[in-house]
Amino acid sequence: MKIAFTSDDAKNITAHFGHCRSFLVLTVEDNRIKARETRPLSGATNAPAQGHGSAGCFCHNSGGGGYEALSDCDAVVTLGMGPRAAAALKASGIQPVVLQAPLSPEDAALAYAAGKIPAYSPAGDNCCHDSQ
Numbered sequence: 001m002k003i004a005f006t007s008d009d010a011k012n013i014t015a016h017f018g019h020c021r022s023f024l025v026l027t028v029e030d031n032r033i034k035a036r037e038t039r040p041l042s043g044a045t046n047a048p049a050q051g052h053g054s055a056g057c058f059c060h061n062s063g064g065g066g067y068e069a070l071s072d073c074d075a076v077v078t079l080g081m082g083p084r085a086a087a088a089l090k091a092s093g094i095q096p097v098v099l100q101a102p103l104s105p106e107d108a109a110l111a112y113a114a115g116k117i118p119a120y121s122p123a124g125d126n127c128c129h130d131s132q
Contacts (some may be wrong), residue, residue, distance in 0.1 A: 001027070001028045001029070001074045001075075001113050002025055002026070002027050002028075002072055002073045002074055003025070003026050003027075003028060003073065003074060003075050003076075003077060003108075003109045003112055003113070004023040004024070004025045004039070004070050004073040004075070004076045004077070004094075005023060005024045005025075005026070005076075005077050005078070005105040005108065005109075006019075006020035006023060006076070006077070006078040006079075007020065007022060007023060007024040007038075007105065008020060008021050008022060010022075010024045010036075010038045011024075011105075012102075012104075012105075013077065013078060013079055013099065013102065013103070013104075013105055013108065014078065014079065015078075015079045015080055016078065016079065016080035016081065017076065017078040017080065017081040017082075017085050017096075018081070018082065018085060020041060020078070021040065021041055022038055022039060022040050022041055023038070023039045023041060023069060023070065023076070024036070024037075024038055024105050025037050025038070025039055025070075025073060026105060026106065026109040028109050028110065028112075028113040031110065031113070031114070033106055033109060033110070039069040039070075040069065041069055067088065067089065067092050067094065070089075070092070070094055071092070071094075073094055074094065074095060075094060075095040075096070075097050075112060076089055076094055076095070076096055076097065077097040077098075077099060077105070077108050077109075077112060077117075078096075078097070078098060078099070079098065079099050079102060080098060081096055081098050081120060086120045095119050095120075096119065096120040097112060097117055097118075097119055097120055098120045099117065
């Protein structure tokens with residue numbers, strides 16, 4: 001199972017899917033992390049993420065697309081995601097997951113693979129509204 005994490009430093013999960021510039025992808029097999037890679041997000045900008053809809057908000061800059069870097073992933077884990085981004089991921093066959101509390105990518109990957117982290121359920125229909 002391949003699980004992508006929104007991460008700009010390959011160590012921490014970023015606060016919001018729409019503001020990330022890259023993904024940390026962990027492959028989990030037999031309750032262990034077997035592989036680790038970093039993937040840039042197609043369409044990400046180098047502008048600072050200053051708020052929803054800003055130059056740093058990926059979901060507005062690319063229309064919520066650009067998920068090619070994730071096409072082989074089973075899930076995307078983040079700390080915040082709007083319902084339109086979640087719907088676009090689901091339409092691409094990728095399960096969106098929003099953590100309720102920060103975890104390391106490694107701990108989150110193992111917990112998700114074990115079925116201990118639920119999938120995302122949007123509370124509204126606005127892109128880039130935080131789910132906290």
